[in-house]
Amino acid sequence: MQFSDDPRDIGWVRTNVPCQNACPAGTNVPAYIRSIAEGLHGQAYEINRESNVLPSVLGRICSRPCESACRHGWPGNGEPVGICSLKRSAADLKDSGHRITERLFAPTGKRIAVVGAGPAGIAAAHDLSLLGHDVVIFEKEEKPGGMLRYGIPEFRLPRPLLDIELHNALRLGVQLRTGTPVGVGKGAVRVSTLLADFDAVLLGTGCMAPSRLDLRGIPPGQDPSRVSQDVEYGLHFLMDLHRGQNKRVGRRVAVVGAGFTALDCARVARRLGGMEVTIHLRTSEEYIPVTHEELFETKREGIRIKGLRTPVGLQLDDNGRLLGVEFVQNRLGGWRDNGRRLAVPIEGSEFIETCDTLIIAIGQVTVNDFLDMRVELDRWGNVRIAENGMTSVSGLFAAGDFVHGASTAIQAIGHARKIADKIDTWLVGRKRRQVVQMEPVAAPLRDHAFDFIQRQAMPTTPLPERQLTREVECGLTRDLASEEAKRCYLCDLRYQINVDRCIYCRACIEVAPRNCIKLISDVEIQKDGSYGQLLETKEWSRVAAIWIDNNECIRCGACFKVCPVACISITRNKLITVDV
Amino acid sequence: MTAHHASPSVPPHRYVIIGNGVAGNQAAEGLRSRDPEGLVTIITNNRLLFYNRYLLPLLFRSHKDWRELQSHSADYYQKHRIRVIRDVRVTAVDAGRRQVMLAHKEPITYDTLLVATGGRSYLPEELADSRHLLNSFGTYEQAMAVKKALPDRGTVVMLGGDMIGLDLARTLLSIDCRVVLVTHETTFWPHQVTPEVRMEFLNVLRDMGMDVIDGDAAGGVTAIEPGTAGLPARRVVFRQGGDVYGDVVMPFYGLVPSVEFMMGSGTDIERGILVGTNLRTNDNHIFAAGDVCQIWSEQEHAYRFYYGYQNVRAMGAVAASNMTGGNEHFAITQNGSLRRDGHGHIDSSFWAYD
Ligand SMILES: Cc1cc2nc3c(=O)[nH]c(=O)nc-3n(C[C@H](O)[C@H](O)[C@H](O)COP(=O)(O)OP(=O)(O)OC[C@H]3O[C@@H](n4cnc5c(N)ncnc54)[C@H](O)[C@@H]3O)c2cc1C
Ligand SMILES: Cc1cc2nc3c(=O)[nH]c(=O)nc-3n(C[C@H](O)[C@H](O)[C@H](O)COP(=O)(O)OP(=O)(O)OC[C@H]3O[C@@H](n4cnc5c(N)ncnc54)[C@H](O)[C@@H]3O)c2cc1C
Ligand code: SF4
Ligand code: SF4
Ligand code: SF4
Numbered sequence: 001m002q003f004s005d006d007p008r009d010i011g012w013v014r015t016n017v018p019c020q021n022a023c024p025a026g027t028n029v030p031a032y033i034r035s036i037a038e039g040l041h042g043q044a045y046e047i048n049r050e051s052n053v054l055p056s057v058l059g060r061i062c063s064r065p066c067e068s069a070c071r072h073g074w075p076g077n078g079e080p081v082g083i084c085s086l087k088r089s090a091a092d093l094k095d096s097g098h099r100i101t102e103r104l105f106a107p108t109g110k111r112i113a114v115v116g117a118g119p120a121g122i123a124a125a126h127d128l129s130l131l132g133h134d135v136v137i138f139e140k141e142e143k144p145g146g147m148l149r150y151g152i153p154e155f156r157l158p159r160p161l162l163d164i165e166l167h168n169a170l171r172l173g174v175q176l177r178t179g180t181p182v183g184v185g186k187g188a189v190r191v192s193t194l195l196a197d198f199d200a201v202l203l204g205t206g207c208m209a210p211s212r213l214d215l216r217g218i219p220p221g222q223d224p225s226r227v228s229q230d231v232e233y234g235l236h237f238l239m240d241l242h243r244g245q246n247k248r249v250g251r252r253v254a255v256v257g258a259g260f261t262a263l264d265c266a267r268v269a270r271r272l273g274g275m276e277v278t279i280h281l282r283t284s285e286e287y288i289p290v291t292h293e294e295l296f297e298t299k300r301e302g303i304r305i306k307g308l309r310t311p312v313g314l315q316l317d318d319n320g321r322l323l324g325v326e327f328v329q330n331r332l333g334g335w336r337d338n339g340r341r342l343a344v345p346i347e348g349s350e351f352i353e354t355c356d357t358l359i360i361a362i363g364q365v366t367v368n369d370f371l372d373m374r375v376e377l378d379r380w381g382n383v384r385i386a387e388n389g390m391t392s393v394s395g396l397f398a399a400g401d402f403v404h405g406a407s408t409a410i411q412a413i414g415h416a417r418k419i420a421d422k423i424d425t426w427l428v429g430r431k432r433r434q435v436v437q438m439e440p441v442a443a444p445l446r447d448h449a450f451d452f453i454q455r456q457a458m459p460t461t462p463l464p465e466r467q468l469t470r471e472v473e474c475g476l477t478r479d480l481a482s483e484e485a486k487r488c489y490l491c492d493l494r495y496q497i498n499v500d501r502c503i504y505c506r507a508c509i510e511v512a513p514r515n516c517i518k519l520i521s522d523v524e525i526q527k528d529g530s531y532g533q534l535l536e537t538k539e540w541s542r543v544a545a546i547w548i549d550n551n552e553c554i555r556c557g558a559c560f561k562v563c564p565v566a567c568i569s570i571t572r573n574k575l576i577t578v579d580v
Numbered sequence: 581m582t583a584h585h586a587s588p589s590v591p592p593h594r595y596v597i598i599g600n601g602v603a604g605n606q607a608a609e610g611l612r613s614r615d616p617e618g619l620v621t622i623i624t625n626n627r628l629l630f631y632n633r634y635l636l637p638l639l640f641r642s643h644k645d646w647r648e649l650q651s652h653s654a655d656y657y658q659k660h661r662i663r664v665i666r667d668v669r670v671t672a673v674d675a676g677r678r679q680v681m682l683a684h685k686e687p688i689t690y691d692t693l694l695v696a697t698g699g700r701s702y703l704p705e706e707l708a709d710s711r712h713l714l715n716s717f718g719t720y721e722q723a724m725a726v727k728k729a730l731p732d733r734g735t736v737v738m739l740g741g742d743m744i745g746l747d748l749a750r751t752l753l754s755i756d757c758r759v760v761l762v763t764h765e766t767t768f769w770p771h772q773v774t775p776e777v778r779m780e781f782l783n784v785l786r787d788m789g790m791d792v793i794d795g796d797a798a799g800g801v802t803a804i805e806p807g808t809a810g811l812p813a814r815r816v817v818f819r820q821g822g823d824v825y826g827d828v829v830m831p832f833y834g835l836v837p838s839v840e841f842m843m844g845s846g847t848d849i850e851r852g853i854l855v856g857t858n859l860r861t862n863d864n865h866i867f868a869a870g871d872v873c874q875i876w877s878e879q880e881h882a883y884r885f886y887y888g889y890q891n892v893r894a895m896g897a898v899a900a901s902n903m904t905g906g907n908e909h910f911a912i913t914q915n916g917s918l919r920r921d922g923h924g925h926i927d928s929s930f931w932a933y934d
Contacts, residue, residue: 075672286843286849299706307851308882308883332848332850463706
């Protein structure tokens with residue numbers, strides 16, 4: 001085993017393990033998939049838990065940025081590996097008596113208050129408690145979980161599973177005070193009090209308010225549910241439902257919005273008896289930021305999706321009951337700063353869609369009115385944090401959606417872990433850095449035949465049985481998980497040719513399934529010291545080396561097996577964090 | 581006017597057409613005549629050369645070899661130097677590199693691309709699990725499979741009943757098969773009918789001998805099951821209870837544009853590929869024509885689909901012209917309303933072709 005802090009080696013892992021690089025929490029995907037392929041689900045669960053304390057939860061609801069980046073999904077390679085369902089299978093299929101392993105540090109005597117028990121607050125509290133700090137979480141709701149509990153419907157995330165993982169995350173001495181709002185109102189704990197009582201305070205209060213939709217005839221800023229009982233913001237609709245209220249919808253339900261919340265509202269509305277449930281999009285299906293599977297299941301439940309329209313007004317009867325929604329037709333415009341597509345309304349193209357209930361789910365924003373001090377904000381109204389994770393107030397840190405605006409659970413967790421490290425550095429001066437651990441591998445770990453295995457479909461609950469709390473996705477069986485795991489190229493394996501021993505017989509080039517082995521004259525070195533582009537050459541006189549282009553390589557092992565002088569080596573590369 | 585003149589120093593322009601249907605073939609013909617030196621390639625996932633799908637119902641009257649349905653012979657393509665790559669699916673378009681990626685991972689480079697992949701029959705997602713028990717009717721092979729599965733005077737359960745299905749239905753009735761229609765909002769698609777017209781023509785179908793089940797009243801179809809011994813091969817189960825048996829169950833819920841492979845190419849898509857009346861997409865090198873495109877309508881302030889042989893053919897011609905430097909605009913040539921023929925039977929402008 002070797003360790004390296006050479007930027008070329010660190011850069012190699014960053015660019016060559018695209019799933020891990022795309023995961024905001026930096027999950028070591030190939031390592032856990034390899035464990036699943038070996039049938040070691042408990043080990044796979046622990047590898048996940050190193051970066052993300054809620055693997056069973058994320059294995060169900062993650063937005064899967066890793067799958068969008070997966071090498072198996074690159075043009076010509078087929079469909080991405082089912083990274084998320086494999087994560088879930090590690091959690092589902094581990095032994096019932098599985099024991100969690102954790103590395104604990106000695107107590108530091110430092111006290112930290114975390115505000116908000118959403119994924120950000122929970123992940124930070126967990127890490128900080130491992131690091132030896134005394135952590136207390138203040139949560140205004142009756143139960144922890146944030147939007148995992150009060151936003152996401154149970155048919156996507158069963159609550160008993162959420163409870164177990166939250167419990168395990170906090171079991172090392174984190175104190176959880178639920179039903180305890182932090183703010184300026186009566187009975188609330190002030191932020192300034194927390195700052196006085198604790199060594200550091202972390203705000204993880206998420207995005208607690210719906211983005212407002214201006215509709216003709218409704219005074220700007222006014223909640224449209226005040227105007228008609230048939231109109232409601234989706235965030236309130238779901239949070240009320242998950243706090244235990246009875247919710248009702250009409251026969252024809254219009255949902256406007258394009259994210260998780262909109263789809264969840266539509267699927268809940270359908271389960272509450274909505275017969276014609278339609279999601280109205282400003283742009284088109286191609287740009288909805290949810291997974292294909294979720295979109296498919298939504299449609300399968302009979303929900304329709306209509307694009308290129310923006311709601312502009314309500315049609316109400318004399319008693320304020322909803323008759324329909326007025327939309328304007330859009331065309332697709334350019335791109336917004338956040339990478340989303342713009343919709344441009346077309347003048348004079350208004351039309352009415354009749355409906356009995358309107359649910360508005362066009363986004364969520366942060367709320368700052370609970371702060372009893374001035375904290376610097378950015379131009380979107382989110383708190384600004386410095387490089388060390390701190391807000392403009394000394395000792396006051398922030399993480400998750402409260403900093404970035406509405407994002408995803410894994411982004412909140414990934415961010416919170418980084419901020420937890422920074423709080424630790426600020427409090428006790430511990431510093432860390434990343435190095436690459438390189439372990440030799442004796443032989444290729446895959447068969448070429450694995451490249452032809454199709455992505456395994458997630459088994460789901462039959463339509464007639466889909467009730468409000470019945471989980472829709474059933475999880476991969478042991479066999480399906482094992483097949484899916486074989487598909488992973490194991491991108492952490494690095495194939496290298498020892499140029500000094502190579503006899504340039506080109507046998508490897510001949511067996512290579514793609515243009516992965518190249519004759520090059522030079523390699524570019526990037527600003528950060530990592531390898532850049534390969535400069536290929538066809539002229540023998542200019543060949544400086546024979547080089548494996550790990551970007552093209554699908555780790556099939558063919559070159560390794562054919563090389564007559566055994567000059568091709570394989571190493572497994574793992575990014576690890578070490579204390580400085 | 582021909583925009584791309586051949587000269588020894590200019591390599592021939594590479595036109596690639598995805599889709600070997602009415603639009604694609606009309607465009608190929610236009611491209612060939614407007615740019616005699618251009619390289620014209622049609623890529624299709626069909627095994628057979630372009631044939632007239634509107635004639636598929638006739639297979640049930642008399643046996644036809646597929647060649648009898650063929651629109652152009654292999655010689656035609658050879659003579660016009662139109663290369664047809666058959667039996668391959670396009671899986672992606674890389675607009676940056678101007679390459680079309682085939683399923684077996686071969687890239688085909690284009691200078692100008694026409695997407696003319698039409699539509700495939702829509703299956704409501706809730707029936708996805710029953711797909712293997714349903715018979716589609718999009719190709720010659722699928723039509724022959726229905727013919728094989730259907731006993732003499734057998735029963736076909738038609739779900740939805742768009743105009744493609746109703747065309748087949750009238751043929752089936754004429755050969756004494758039983759047709760059970762389970763209505764859906766897509767019945768009579770692509771005609772948009774008022775409730776009164778819908779009622780009127782459902783009665784016309786009944787008069788023609790069809791059994792009509794009100795799909796809405798039955799709560800919609802929840803599942804298709806294999807029939808039990810002694811009963812027909814398929815059972816259609818309704819949400820509100822009740823069922824109907826048939827030898828073959830066929831979905832006719834209209835078409836959805838075949839655009840999956842264009843996702844991520846940067847080309848604007850809503851349901852179909854979005855184009856202006858000049859059939860240009862938002863990418864200068866990509867055009868779209870036929871059932872796959874949604875054309876901006878200035879009058880209606882909306883993107884809409886225009887079905888029907890004559891419309892689709894006109895689009896192929898406009899695309900060919902504009903791909904070679906022309907500036908033509910598609911204008912609707914065929915507008916459909918339901919009508920009755922001399923026998924009082926249902927008739928439609930969508931059934932007209934020449
Ligand atoms: C309906 C819905 C569906 C979603 N689906 C998905 C999905 O499928 N996949 C995905 O990745 N993401 C999804 N998201 C987004 C995801 O849930 C969030 O990005 C994530 O929960 C953010 O985590 P957080 O900890 O920053 O904030 P939150 O989860 O919002 O948690 C904030 C916590 O702070 C508490 N709090 C707020 N103010 C105070 C206060 N003043 N005092 C005390 N406590 C306070 C709140 O009660 C809450 O518990 C969804 C969001 C919604 C709304
Ligand atoms: C059985 C049948 C009967 C019909 N009858 C009528 C009728 O009577 N009246 C009427 O108006 N309309 C009818 N239609 C609809 C009619 O097909 C269309 O309106 C018209 O033919 C569309 O032409 P097109 O060129 O746009 O597409 P199509 O004719 O559908 O051709 C599309 C082509 O693209 C190919 N293709 C699709 N995806 C890919 C891919 N990824 N890679 C490679 N190739 C691909 C297909 O194989 C096909 O060759 C009928 C359709 C069917 C299936
Ligand atoms: S193939 Fe495996 S290791 Fe490579 S990107 Fe995909 S999931 Fe990650
Ligand atoms: S393992 Fe060798 S032959 Fe296989 S893809 Fe990688 S470089 Fe090419
Ligand atoms: S097979 Fe081995 S010796 Fe031959 S060219 Fe490849 S690396 Fe060099």
